[in-house]
Amino acid sequence: MQGIKRKVVYVGLYEAIAIVVASFGFAAMSGQAVSHAAPLSIAASVIAVCWNLVFNGLFEMWESRQAVKGRSVARRVAHAIGFEGGLVVILVPLVAWWLDVSLMAALFMDLGLVVFFLVYTFVFNWVFDRVFGLPASALNAPQGASQAA
DSSP states (O other): OOHHHHHHHHHHHHHHHHHHHHHHHHOOOOTOHHHHHHHHHHHHHHHHHHHHHHHHHHHHHHHHHSSSSSHHHHHHHHHHHHHHHHHHHHHHHHHHHHHHHOOOHHHHHHHHHHHHHHHHHHHHHHHHHHHOOOOOGGGGOTOOOOOOO
């Protein structure tokens, strides 16, 4: 599976799982009801979807220019850290405002979820690639094909 279809399936599956986990996580960490935390999780998901599309597009553009193809553990770790790091910068102010906590408290809450999401992102990407195959950007060019693009 390649192109936009791959991205839509990827984002849909990833975010559906993330909304459920984040709703319970925010509720547990803030002491507030899941019904109050769920809208925050949905908003975070929408933000994450937008960030996901931007980040993965940039990552795959960079990846397609690399001499070494494929997705090593190091490349997968860099991908997970880059994605989650950007998301922390975007989401901490939202979490602080929605849950009416300090930026520091929101950062600690978000970092608790980041620990989970770093592992989740790594495992999800690995499983997704095993089930649906690697994207074209990570595949070796066929014998005799030009490397110029």
